[in-house]
Amino acid sequence: MPEPSSPSPSDAFVRALTQSQTTLRGYCQASLGHGEEAKEALQRTSIVLFKKSADWDPDTEFLRWAISVAKFEVLGVIRDRQRERHRYVFDSDVVEQMVDDAEHTVASSDYRSEALETCLAKLSAKNRELLSAYYAQGESIQEIATSANRGLSAIKVMLLRLRRRLGECIESQLAKGEVA
């Protein structure tokens, strides 16, 4: 009989997988760059993790296991390129190099939600809206520039400057220990 007082393995698994989505997404994107391939690798990873959910012991760290699966799926995505002649963001040999950096990035960097949230809260409403338009709404830089009646270069410069400020802010937050 199942034990109603504790979460079933599938509950624990679903929660762990959901909690890991941002990190897994970061890993896939850091390995494959922007584009559909990173989404495909993330989707494949989630499917494989679901299929292998019984293999995971809830007493062990989920993320390490999930990243090892994600690495395999990222490499699977570029293996499948052999069947098609597309131009991808990263060439296959570059992806081979990037997967290791991606693992370091998600394992050792601390893009924690709390720090990022704190830093986003420090931005002006205008800057936050610009980031939201680009990252959440999925607007292209050209679309944002057109809507804002600004030049393409101006929007690019603004986005890059905001990203730098956020990166510095996150490092600062973590260094100060403001975020646990």
Place this chain on the structure above:
Amino acid sequence: MSEAAFNQERLEELLLASADEAFASSEHDELNTLLRDDANARAFASQFLALDAALADQLGADAMEQRYAVEYPTNSAKVAPFPFAKRALIGAAAVFLILAIGIPFLREKGRSDNAIAATVQRTDRASGFTTGDTFRPGDPIRFERGRIVLKFLSGAKLATQGPTEILITGDNSAEMTRGRATIRVPGEIKGFTLDTPAEQVVDLGTSFGVAVAEGGATSIAVFEGEIELRGEQHSGGPQRLLAGSSVQVADKNESPSAIPYRFGDYLDTWRDSFGIDVIEGDLRIANPGERQNPGAVVDTSHLLLFPESESVLLPTGFQLSATEPGIFSNERKPRAAKREVTLTAPLKVDSHLLQFNPGGNDSGNQPRRFSGHLRFDRPIVGLLLSKAMLDESDAILALPSTNFEGIFRRGINVGDQVELAPDRHSLRISFDIQNGVDQIRVLVATEPELN
């Protein structure tokens, strides 16, 4: 900010541009060249892209939570708030959970000194271990039966059989208090350090075997290259050991004493370290001394498998005889083995040379069929079956010490047959050997499959 040899601003521009459908071909080439050539650029790009992913999730979650409409900076045009982009929705659910529940493991994530140091590349009946399992410094590994192969971040491989007790101490080091292991440090990597209760072993570009008995007494056999012994007892300086030598050390107060070199004690873990599940029939794996120069090895009784270079990135345009399962023979079509498959993307492989060499004076040999079965723990991704392809690939796939001068009749010949099974892991070989040397190359994926 740390100094960057690359142009960081340009890299940022290129990464930003790469998210756009109008990403120009010239920018693509520039970005890939920059990343290919500069490790710092890759590390920076990795962080950049990971932050992008976090931003998409965080801002998507915020938007979903607040259900506010975005107003652009310099005009008042409203943008329809929903539906959000799909990419944001994927992360939004996760971030809501993060905000609501918190994520202990994210807070506990180690910094660089506690990053993943080793990964299980292969398991064989070792309870509790799965291919792909990862370990950080401080993680113990214990099991009573079975065998596993660990690959360290440095590239060093440690194949061990139970009962064994190992502590991961770094991305190029470990401590072994019980068990038997083969350690191989391929390529240019050096400095892998293994501590035991009685000795410290440091590789100088090599492969070696270590057996630690109950109580800590340690036996060490050097297979290839050389090692240094740097235990506490070597106060006068490290002691070097060369290939073919073996010592035993009782404890840290004792000096090593020479013992007979017995490679056979490590045959299983030696084979495991190359990912070979099965080698049977008229086949055998080359021992370390033979491996260094296949062209000079004569064996009239066996087909020999020589593990060659590992983690070789075959470039786009590289030609192979076969990449798909099937039966390969030139019995009916003498030129069949010359059909070529051209890689359309780079492929990272470990190479193995399969050879029959009965020696120079073979004219009196009677026709004989040699057959055998090979199975690898990773997929076989290519075969090189023709003399021309073997000759051309020697430069990148053979070990540097190899000399094939005087080796003729390479490739499969009339009467030979090679069958790559549909699962891509198994290879059945049947060579009809009359004279000369038969050779083929078997290329195995460097990265393991997760079952």
